[in-house]
Amino acid sequence: GRRDYARYRLSIAVPRDWTAISQGAVEIDTSGAKSLYRFRTETALPQTSLTAGRYELRQITVDDVSYSLAVLPGHTYFDAYFDSVGAALPGLIREIKNDYEAALGLEYPHPRLSLVEVPIQFFAYRRLWTVAQESVQPELVFLPEMGALCEGCDFRRQKRRSTRSQERANMAENAVEIQSKYLRTFAMLDLLGMRDPGGGDLSRNSSLETRWYLLPNYLSYATHLFSARWPVLNFAFESYFRERISAPKNTWSRQWSGMTETERANLALKQHGLADLLGDVEGVGKSIREIALRAKGRHLLMLFAAASGPKAFGEKLTAFVHENRYRNLSDTELIAFLAGLDQGGISHSGRDRRDPAALIDSWFRDTELPGYQVERTESYLVRDGERTRTQVELDISNPTDVDGLVEVNIRYRQSQTLSWWERRAEGSDYARTLYLPARTRKSVGFLLDQPVAEMILDTYVSQNIPSLIQVPFHEQKLRRHAEPFSGERSEPLPSDADETDEYVVDNEDEGFTVLDAERTSWLRRLIVDLFNLEESEVHYTGLHARNPPNSWSATSDGKFYGRFILSGYYKKAGDGRSKVAWRTQIDREGDFDLYYYCGHPDELRWARRNHRGTTSLSFMVYHEDGVENVSLDLQDAEEGWNLLGSYRLAAGPAHVELSDRGSGRTVIADAVKWVRRM
Numbered sequence: 001g002r003r004d005y006a007r008y009r010l011s012i013a014v015p016r017d018w019t020a021i022s023q024g025a026v027e028i029d030t031s032g033a034k035s036l037y038r039f040r041t042e043t044a045l046p047q048t049s050l051t052a053g054r055y056e057l058r059q060i061t062v063d064d065v066s067y068s069l070a071v072l073p074g075h076t077y078f079d080a081y082f083d084s085v086g087a088a089l090p091g092l093i094r095e096i097k098n099d100y101e102a103a104l105g106l107e108y109p110h111p112r113l114s115l116v117e118v119p120i121q122f123f124a125y126r127r128l129w130t131v132a133q134e135s136v137q138p139e140l141v142f143l144p145e146m147g148a149l150c151e152g153c154d155f156r157r158q159k160r161r162s163t164r165s166q167e168r169a170n171m172a173e174n175a176v177e178i179q180s181k182y183l184r185t186f187a188m189l190d191l192l193g194m195r196d197p198g199g200g201d202l203s204r205n206s207s208l209e210t211r212w213y214l215l216p217n218y219l220s221y222a223t224h225l226f227s228a229r230w231p232v233l234n235f236a237f238e239s240y241f242r243e244r245i246s247a248p249k250n251t252w253s254r255q256w257s258g259m260t261e262t263e264r265a266n267l268a269l270k271q272h273g274l275a276d277l278l279g280d281v282e283g284v285g286k287s288i289r290e291i292a293l294r295a296k297g298r299h300l301l302m303l304f305a306a307a308s309g310p311k312a313f314g315e316k317l318t319a320f321v322h323e324n325r326y327r328n329l330s331d332t333e334l335i336a337f338l339a340g341l342d343q344g345g346i347s348h349s350g351r352d353r354r355d356p357a358a359l360i361d362s363w364f365r366d367t368e369l370p371g372y373q374v375e376r377t378e379s380y381l382v383r384d385g386e387r388t389r390t391q392v393e394l395d396i397s398n399p400t401d402v403d404g405l406v407e408v409n410i411r412y413r414q415s416q417t418l419s420w421w422e423r424r425a426e427g428s429d430y431a432r433t434l435y436l437p438a439r440t441r442k443s444v445g446f447l448l449d450q451p452v453a454e455m456i457l458d459t460y461v462s463q464n465i466p467s468l469i470q471v472p473f474h475e476q477k478l479r480r481h482a483e484p485f486s487g488e489r490s491e492p493l494p495s496d497a498d499e500t501d502e503y504v505v506d507n508e509d510e511g512f513t514v515l516d517a518e519r520t521s522w523l524r525r526l527i528v529d530l531f532n533l534e535e536s537e538v539h540y541t542g543l544h545a546r547n548p549p550n551s552w553s554a555t556s557d558g559k560f561y562g563r564f565i566l567s568g569y570y571k572k573a574g575d576g577r578s579k580v581a582w583r584t585q586i587d588r589e590g591d592f593d594l595y596y597y598c599g600h601p602d603e604l605r606w607a608r609r610n611h612r613g614t615t616s617l618s619f620m621v622y623h624e625d626g627v628e629n630v631s632l633d634l635q636d637a638e639e640g641w642n643l644l645g646s647y648r649l650a651a652g653p654a655h656v657e658l659s660d661r662g663s664g665r666t667v668i669a670d671a672v673k674w675v676r677r678m
Helices: 077-083 086-104 155-169 175-191 233-244 261-272 286-308 310-323 330-337 356-365 420-426 522-530 601-605
Strands: 009-014 019-022 025-029 035-040 050-053 056-062 065-070 113-117 140-143 225-226 327-330 372-382 386-397 404-412 430-436 440-448 454-456 468-473 489-493 503-506 512-513 553-556 566-570 577-588 590-598 616-623 626-633 640-649 650-658 666-669 672-678
Touching: 009 019, 009 050, 009 386, 019 035, 019 065, 035 310, 056 086, 077 155, 086 175, 086 233, 140 225, 155 175, 225 330, 233 330, 261 286, 261 601, 286 310, 286 356, 327 330, 330 356, 372 440, 372 454, 372 468, 372 672, 386 404, 386 430, 386 454, 404 440, 430 440, 503 577, 577 672, 590 616, 590 650, 616 640, 626 640, 640 672, 650 666
Parallel strands: 065 113, 113 140, 225 327
Antiparallel strands: 009 035, 019 050, 025 035, 056 065, 372 386, 386 440, 404 430, 404 454, 440 489, 454 468, 503 672, 512 577, 553 566, 566 666, 577 650, 590 640, 590 672, 616 626, 616 650
C-alpha cells in the first residue's frame, strides 16, 4: 500500500492520574481538572497513535534520544533483575544502538523511543508488502502485557541459565555484567531480531504473528517504496536492509525437522511466481509465503549489488534512503537509481537484462530458480611472503539458465573457551557474496590470517536442499610449494552431452521407486476417512538413524548424493519384504561396474539392540546372466561410492533392488551408478 507522510498535531485531556503517549514533542497542561496533552511531530510521519491509561513511567536520555518505558501498575516484575545495572544503563543503551546501526547502515531518525505495555489481547497481523506491524509505531513499540510473548522477557529463565553456566565453567561474573546480558538478550531477540531465538515454544508458534522489531522506525516509517506494478517491491527493498541485521543462520536445527522454512519457501517459489504468492495459494501457509517473498526480495537487490559491487551498491542505496527520508518513493525513482549504477550486464532467466524494469518484472513473474554444485573445497596453510596464512579454495558451478548468488561464510577455529552454541550465535568471521551467472563455474580463493573450522554456503533462493551447505575443515597443514590465491576465476560450463559410459540414478530421479509401500494402520485410515481429512505432504523428514521410521521416508542431509537436492530414503531394518529399486536404460551391451552411494556409513553401522556381528545391506542385481544377491559389508564401507561388483549387461533396462533386510538398525537408499568398463 501507499503511505502518505504528514506532520501531526494531537490534543487530548485525560484524568490527572493517567498518562497519554503519542508521537512528537509533548506539552502538558495540569492547571485544569484534567491533564491536557498537546503533541506535535517534528518531521513528517506516515501515521500516528495514541495510548492513554494509568502508567508508571521510566525515562532516560542517551545521546539526544529520550527513551521511555511505560508499564501498567504492579507490572514491574523486572526490577528485581536490574537492581544493579542503573549506572551502566546509558553506556549499555549506547553500545546496543551503535552496534545495530553499524550493521544496518542507517541511523535512528527520531528524537525519542517509547516502550509501552499494552493488554495481552493486542494483536498485529503480518503483511506481505511491508515488515511493519501495528505493534511498532513511529517512535514507539507496543510490548505485550508483562512481556508474556517476548522470548527475551523471561528474565527468571535467563538468570537460571546464567547461574548454571557459571557453575559449569567454575567462574563468576559481577551483577552489572550479568544484568547487562539480560537487557542485551531482550534487545537482541525481541527489539532488534539479531539473535536466533532457537527452538522455544514462542518462536515455534506460527499463530503468534506479532513482532516488535525496531526496523520500521529506521526504514519503513522513514522511506516507503510504492509500486502498483510490483506490489512486493517495498518488501524486497526492506528485506535487503533486514538481511544486514538478521540472526546468524544455523545448520543443525534442520536435522530435527527435515526441512527449513527457507527450503519450503524455495519449493513454493519453484511452483508459484511472486504475483501468485500475494494471494492465497493452496498448500502454502502465510509464514512460508512471507519467507519466500523476503528471500526473493533480498535476492533481487543482491543481484544488483553483486553486479555493481556489494560495498559500493550498499553505500549508494543507503545514501539514496537518507536523501529520500519522510516521503513516499515511486518505483520509477528506484528504477532511475538502479539504471544509474554500473550493472555489468546482469541477467535473469538466461536473458540480458540491462533494463532494471525488465529484470524486476521477470523477477516478479518467473518461477525459474538457480541451482549450485559444490565441486571441490580445500583448506591448507601457505607461505605468503614472510607470513604463513590459511588458504581456502572453492570450486562451485551454476549449471542452470538463471543467474544466482551464494554467500560464503567462514568461521575461524577457536579455543575451547566458548561453547559451540555460543560460537554459532556470534556468526561468521568472514563473509563474501559470490555472483554466479548462468552456466558458469567459478574457482574462488580466500586468503585468511587464521585457521578455519568450517565454511557455510548460503544459496539464497535456489533449488538446493539443504539450502545451507556446510563444509567442515580438518586442521590445516603447510604446503611448502603452494602459491597463495585470492580472487575468482570464471569459465563457462560446457553444453550438456549425452553420457553413455556412466548411468547414475538418484532417489530424486524417475528411475527410483519404492516397490512395496507399507500398509497404513487401520486406525489412521479410519480417522482420515471418518473426518474427511487429507494427509499433508511432507517432502522430507529429519534423519533420525537411531530411531528410524517403520516405512520408507524421504529425508535430506548434506552427506547424501544429488545434483541440487541431497536426499535419500530410509527406514527401520526389517525382514526383507519392503524394497526400493533403481532402473535405467543401457544404450549398448557391455561390462559394467556397479556402485552404491553411501553418505552415512556410521549411521548404517549402528546395530540393532542385542545384535552381535557385522552390519550389511542386501541388494539384488539384475544382469545378463540372471539375478545375483549382493551383500555390502558396512564395516568396510567408505563415505561415497562403494563397488558392489562387475556385471555383463545387455542393451535395454538395467535394474537393482535394495531390501530392508539388514543386521543394522537402519537401511538407507540413495543413489546407484553403472560405469562401463573400458
